[in-house]
Amino acid sequence: MSVMEKLSTRRTYRRFRQKAVPQDVVEDLIEAVRISSSAANRQPVRLVIVNTPEAVATVQPLVKWAAYLPPEQGTPKADEQPTLYAAVVDDTSLPGDHGVDLGIALANLTLAAWDKGVGSCIMGAIDKPALTELLHIEEPQKLMYMVAFGYPSHEAHIVPMTEETGVKYYLDENRDYCVPKRSKEEIARYL
Ligand SMILES: Cc1cc2nc3c(=O)[nH]c(=O)nc-3n(C[C@H](O)[C@H](O)[C@H](O)COP(=O)(O)O)c2cc1C
Structure with a gap:
């Protein structure tokens, strides 16, 4: 599959087969973040890997x-849950605004997963105080996102945005x- 095909099919996945993500794939995910570009090469992004079934179950609630869909x-459902989470953490002791660095790390992380057939969902709607405590994240480290991973049990397709659809997935x-x-045509123009 070409990079463009990978980018096209690397969508957000929200239902998964109950099959563990193997350790060599987990190592790839860590490596994908480790070698990410960052401003001044400061490398502010940290990960907390949640991969035991017991720990994954504590993160689920x-x-x-999918804020656009009814629950x-x-x-x-219980038999569709992700089998792995990564907490994406910002080391705020390092100078600068790390928003772009975090975004690049998230893109690398989710593309590396998809290259191995592992789907993902970047999650910003998370209970940060509870997860910070559960995952033992301490100042100056700050929890920014959770990413859910697993082998998808559904497909996801890009469709044209119309007046009827708006931006909402369905x-x-x-x-x-x-x-x-x-x-x-809407997102790019030639000078
Ligand atoms: C920063 C960020 C935060 C997101 N937070 C959530 C979330 O909390 N829950 C969720 O189900 N999806 C979340 N998503 C997934 C988006 O809904 C999804 O990327 C968007 O609908 C476009 O779908 P696509 O990734 O397949 O292109 C998030 C995505 C990004 C980039």
Whole structure:
């Protein structure tokens, strides 16, 4: 699969097969963040890997899925849950604003996973105080995002954004995600 095909199919996945992500893939995820570009090469991004079934189960109630969908459609059921989480943490002791560095790390992390067939969901709607305590994250480290991982049990397709769809993703008749994207003409212009 070409990089463009990988980028096109690397969508957000929210239902998963109950199969563990192997350790060599976990090592790839860590490596993908380790070698990410960052401003002044300061490398402020840290990870907390949550990969035992018991620990994963404690994270599940502290994240919120698919705000555009009713919970019965968007929230994974007990046998659809991710099998791995990574907490993405900012080392705030390092100078500068790390927003771009975090974004690049998230992109590398989720693309490295997808290269191994592992789907992901970046999660910002999380109970930060509870997760910070659960994952033993201490100042100056700051929890920014959780990323859920697993082998997807659904597909996700890009569809044209129309007046009818707006930006909201929806499920089709197969319960696959349809993700509207703006046209090339709308997002880019030639001088
Ligand atoms: C910064 C960020 C935060 C997100 N937070 C959540 C979240 O809390 N819960 C969720 O289900 N999806 C979350 N998403 C996934 C987005 O809803 C998803 O990326 C968007 O709908 C576009 O779908 P796509 O990733 O397949 O292109 C988040 C994505 C990003 C980039």
